[in-house]
Each structure stands twice: as structure tokens, then as C-alpha cells.
Amino acid sequence: MNTSNLTRREFLATASSSTIAAVVSGAIPAHASISKKAGKPAILGGKPIRAKPFPSWPVWDRAAEESVLSILRSGNWCRLQGKTVSEFEKKYAELMGAKRCVCTVNGTNALLTALHVLDIGVGDEVIVSPYTFIATYNVVINSCALPVFADTDPETFQINPDKIEERINENTKAILPVHILGLPANMDKINAIAKKHNLKVIEDACQAWLAEWRGKKVGTLGDLGCFSFQNSKHLACGEGGAVIGNDDQIMDRCFSYHNCGRPYGSVKATSGYPIIGTNRRMTEYQAAILLSQMQRLEKDTARRTENASYLTSRIKDIPGIVPHKLYEGVTRAAYHLYPFRYKKEQFNNLPRSRFLAALEAEGIPCSGGYGPQYRDGLIEAALNSKNFKRGFSKERLARYREELHYPDNDQLCEEAVWFTQNLLLGTRSDVDDIADAILKIYENKDDLAKLQKS
Numbered sequence: 428m429n430t431s432n433l434t435r436r437e438f439l440a441t442a443s444s445s446t447i448a449a450v451v452s453g454a455i456p457a458h459a460s461i462s463k464k465a466g467k468p469a470i471l472g473g474k475p476i477r478a479k480p481f482p483s484w485p486v487w488d489r490a491a492e493e494s495v496l497s498i499l500r501s502g503n504w505c506r507l508q509g510k511t512v513s514e515f516e517k518k519y520a521e522l523m524g525a526k527r528c529v530c531t532v533n534g535t536n537a538l539l540t541a542l543h544v545l546d547i548g549v550g551d552e553v554i555v556s557p558y559t560f561i562a563t564y565n566v567v568i569n570s571c572a573l574p575v576f577a578d579t580d581p582e583t584f585q586i587n588p589d590k591i592e593e594r595i596n597e598n599t600k601a602i603l604p605v606h607i608l609g610l611p612a613n614m615d616k617i618n619a620i621a622k623k624h625n626l627k628v629i630e631d632a633c634q635a636w637l638a639e640w641r642g643k644k645v646g647t648l649g650d651l652g653c654f655s656f657q658n659s660k661h662l663a664c665g666e667g668g669a670v671i672g673n674d675d676q677i678m679d680r681c682f683s684y685h686n687c688g689r690p691y692g693s694v695k696a697t698s699g700y701p702i703i704g705t706n707r708r709m710t711e712y713q714a715a716i717l718l719s720q721m722q723r724l725e726k727d728t729a730r731r732t733e734n735a736s737y738l739t740s741r742i743k744d745i746p747g748i749v750p751h752k753l754y755e756g757v758t759r760a761a762y763h764l765y766p767f768r769y770k771k772e773q774f775n776n777l778p779r780s781r782f783l784a785a786l787e788a789e790g791i792p793c794s795g796g797y798g799p800q801y802r803d804g805l806i807e808a809a810l811n812s813k814n815f816k817r818g819f820s821k822e823r824l825a826r827y828r829e830e831l832h833y834p835d836n837d838q839l840c841e842e843a844v845w846f847t848q849n850l851l852l853g854t855r856s857d858v859d860d861i862a863d864a865i866l867k868i869y870e871n872k873d874d875l876a877k878l879q880k881s
């Protein structure tokens with residue numbers, strides 16, 4: 428059907444029909460005319476939709492350069508000498524609506540600190556999402572605890588809360604939900620399950636600064652919340668992290684533990700070191716950069732959210748493109764990544780890898796996201812480690828291996844398409860380029876699939 432020949436009445440009739448009708452007819456409601464002028468796909472030698480780059484990341488200003496230099500010149504580079512880390516902790520806790528914050532060298536070590544102070548270790552089990560950055564697996568394993576996966580909800584990309592309870596046993600100590608991609612996990616259900624089974628909740632909010640669940644910032648909904656300030660993150664300083672929480676005694680332990688086990692607040696000593704510690708202190712430089720980056724976070728987040736919802740509105744009716752869903756309790760998503768699912772059946776079986784390559788060729792950077800990492804070597808390495816053999820019975824480890832199948836997660840890993848956050852920091856017309864490129868590929872799917880086969 429040549430949609431450009433439709434009368435207005437016919438067009439409206441098409442537009443109001445369902446996606447199924449659109450698949451059958453090949454017409455795409457609301458976007459009918461966009462790609463007509465786009466021509467041949469760039470991957471087949473045509474002109475790309477977009478030649479200019481998307482906004483770069485990170486972004487900083489002269490004031491940030493000055494504040495880093497002033498710390499250098501002061502000679503007070505460590506938080507024990509300076510005040511900048513403490514200042515950032517206070518401001519970040521305020522921004523999050525948490526009572527306290529302790530900064531760490533990075534997000535991985537924020538998570539390790541949270542697990543340690545909540546006394547999670549050898550022989551314990553922690554329920555995690557398989558669909559996450561690998562650090563979430565690593566911190567549980569490095570704590571000598573077993574990461575027990577609950578399958579992924581493919582519609583939201585988050586841990587499926589209805590698959591958690593079946594994973595709980597007498598060794599389960601905590602749930603470690605990840606607000607992956609910056610989209611909040613279902614915290615109502617997770618907290619209800621945790622309460623029922625007396626489990627701790629540690630939120631991995633390392634991609635979710637300012638995201639909200641029912642008006643409260645994620646990271647404040649469980650016992651402790653952990654954040655990352657790594658270079659690619661929305662609040663970035665190269666390497667950095669934080670634990671936030673409302674319980675003074677636990678937060679005192681966080682501080683003491685991250686500072687070599689020195690006394691702090693309620694962690695008292697008559698002499699020396701009252702508790703086991705480590706050194707995970709953030710430097711003054713990191714905090715100075717964070718203080719300046721914090722000034723742009725709200726504005727950037729609003730821009731990303733607005734562009735993300737515009738992108739969804741532009742691509743949701745393209746057959747084979749399934750936008751992510753947000754749970755009903757989500758009042759704000761942070762969009763560290765913008766995800767959707769790609770159904771190749773509606774693209775004449777054009778493989779996802781080819782779809783991604785075609786999109787890249789149109790000038791739209793993209794990726795297929797996480798693989799089924801629980802099948803990578805690290806889990807087997809952990810199960811075979813001395814610590815795990817001592818911490819868990821042979822039977823438990825055998826059963827664990829048998830349970831290592833997460834079909835919903837695997838399918839999501841095959842279908843996901845991601846855009847990084849900086850693609851959402853530009854203008855509406857930048858977002859239009861993304862949507863137009865997807866549409867162009869859809870309309871040329873037959874040529875792309877044919878040339879793929881030959």
C-alpha cells in the first residue's frame with residue numbers, strides 16, 4: 428500500500444486500526460510519509476539519515492576545572508584532610524531524600540560495603556536479577572554468597588517479582604534488585620516479599636539517579652541503596668560510588684568499614700580499631716567533580732525523560748518494535764539506556780545483528796545489550812572455588828546448577844536493542860533521526876533480508 432496516496436479519511440482509518448492491521452497492510456500509522464524520501468538504506472550504499480554525532484559525554488565547565496585545581500593546590504587530596512567528600516555526601520543524601528550517604532571509590536565497592544554491613548557472607552544466598560551489569564553478580568560472589576537468579580520480566584527488563592518467592596530458602600538473606608537501565612524495579616512487590624520472609628533489600632541503583640517509585644527516589648526504598656559515578660554514568664567523576672540509607676547505626680558501620688574500621692559514631696572503641704575494615708574512601712577530586720556535575724543532573728534527567736517518551740511515541744506503532752513498559756508505580760525513570768525489543772519475525776526475519784548494523788550505518792549508535800551472563804564462565808568458576816565448596820553443600824551446588832535456566836531472560840538477551848543516554852540529551856530532531864532510521868529499516872526490511880541471504 429502506498430500510504431502517500433491515502434486520503435485523509437483513509438489515513439485516519441488506517442491510523443486508528445490496530446498494529447496487526449498495520450502489519451498486514453505494511454502501513455505504519457502516524458509515520459506514513461517520513462521514510463518515503465529516505466531512500467536506500469545506508470548499509471546498502473544509500474545516504475545515512477544522520478551524519479553528525481549525538482551529544483558527547485561527559486560534559487563539564489570551567490568551574491569544575493577550577494575546583495579540581497584548587498584541591499590540587501591545597502595539598503588536601505584525601506577526605507581525611509579535606510571537606511569536599513563530606514560536603515557531597517550531605518548534598519547527595521538531601522537530593523535523594525535519604526538520611527545519610529557514604530561515598531566509596533566506585534559503585535562495585537558501594538555494593539560490597541552494603542553487603543558487608545548487612546552481614547551477608549559465606550553460606551548466604553542473595554536473590555538477584557540475571558539482567559544486569561556484571562558487577563551485581565560479582566559483588567555477591569566476592570562476598571562468598573550465592574547469587575540466586577530470578578528470571579527477568581521481558582516487558583520491563585527488570586527482575587520478575589513473581590519469580591522471586593520460589594527462589595527463597597532458609598539460607599536466603601537478601602534481595603538485590605537492580606533498577607536496570609535506570610528504569611525502576613517493582614519495589615512494592617519486592618519489599619512485600621522481603622518483609623514476609625524477613626530479608627534485607629539492597630537496591631542496585633547504579634544506573635538510576637533521580638528515578639522514582641511512587642514519588643520516592645530509588646535507592647531509598649530498601650535497607651540500603653547503592654550508586655555508581657563511573658565515567659559513563661549520569662552523575663560522573665571517572666570512578667565513584669555511594670551507599671545511602673536511613674539507619675544511623677548501619678550508616679556508621681558503613682563509614683567505619685570504608686575507613687579501615689576506625690571508630691565512627693556508634694562504632695566506638697576504647698582504643699584502636701573496633702571493627703574489621705577496608706579502605707574504600709573517595710578522593711577529594713572525585714567529590715569536587717561530582718558537586719559540579721550534580722548541578723546539571725536534574726535538567727539532564729528531565730531532558731532524557733522527555734526525549735524518551737517522545738521516542739516511544741514515534742516508534743511504538745512500528746511492527747516488530749516493542750517498547751519497554753514501566754510499572755504502574757514508576758513516577759520517574761532515569762533512562763541510563765533506552766531499550767526496546769526487536770521482533771525479527773516482523774522484519775522478514777532480518778537478524779537483530781543485521782538490524783543493529785543497519786541502524787549504525789544510518790548514524791544511530793546502538794547495541795544489543797547484555798548477554799545471558801549467568802552462562803558465562805564466572806558462575807562455574809565461583810561454584811568450583813574453595814570458598815563456595817566450603818560455604819555450600821554439594822547438594823545445594825548441584826541443585827543450583829540444575830536451576831540455571833532463565834528462558835525469559837535469554838529471549839530478552841536475543842531481542843533487546845539499546846540506545847545510550849547521551850542520545851536522549853539532544854533535541855527533538857535528534858530523536859526524530861532515531862525514529863526515522865528505525866522506520867527506514869522497517870520499510871526496507873525485504874531488501875535487507877534478501878541481501879542478507881544471498
Ligand SMILES: *Cc1c(COP(=O)(O)O)cnc(C)c1O
Pocket residue numbers: 533534535536559560562563605607631633634654655656657666667668
Ligand atoms: C555501573 C554499575 C555498577 C558498578 O559500578 P562501578 O562504579 O562501575 O563499579 C553496578 N551495577 C550496575 C547496574 C551498574 O550499572
